[in-house]
Amino acid sequence: MIAAVYSGRSGLSVQIAEADSGESALTQIADVDRQNCPYHLVFLDWVMPEVMGETILHRLQNMPLIFRPEIVVVSAYDSENIHALSASFGVRHFLTSPYSPRCSVG
Numbered sequence: 001m002i003a004a005v006y007s008g009r010s011g012l013s014v015q016i017a018e019a020d021s022g023e024s025a026l027t028q029i030a031d032v033d034r035q036n037c038p039y040h041l042v043f044l045d046w047v048m049p050e051v052m053g054e055t056i057l058h059r060l061q062n063m064p065l066i067f068r069p070e071i072v073v074v075s076a077y078d079s080e081n082i083h084a085l086s087a088s089f090g091v092r093h094f095l096t097s098p099y100s101p102r103c104s105v106g
Contacts, residue, residue, distance in 0.1 A: 021051070022048055022052075023050070026063070029063070038069065039069040044057070044073050045074050046082055054085050054089075057071070070092075072094070076098070078094075
């Protein structure tokens with residue numbers, strides 16, 4: 001699953017979209033980019049049916065986008081390998097799931 005956050009044309013409103021597959025997500029990302037209303041933040045599940053997160057990152061990197069969204073990789077597997085692979089595609093953010101808001105309060 002991929003969830004994307006983008007701001008509406010009217011200002012600071014935030015809207016959320018989701019895709020049930022990597023293919024669907026890539027299509028949505030390309031469509032909103034062409035419409036000049038791009039996603040700003042994408043949460044990418046590393047383990048998905050059919051297509052893994054690494055493949056989505058590779059394909060996303062090769063897409064001719066005007067605006068590149070910030071990617072947050074989400075995975076239950078907090079391994080150095082996943083972090084390194086994600087970083088090789090320019091990903092700077094990683095979220096281990098399941099996520100609990102209590103974990104982020106310091």
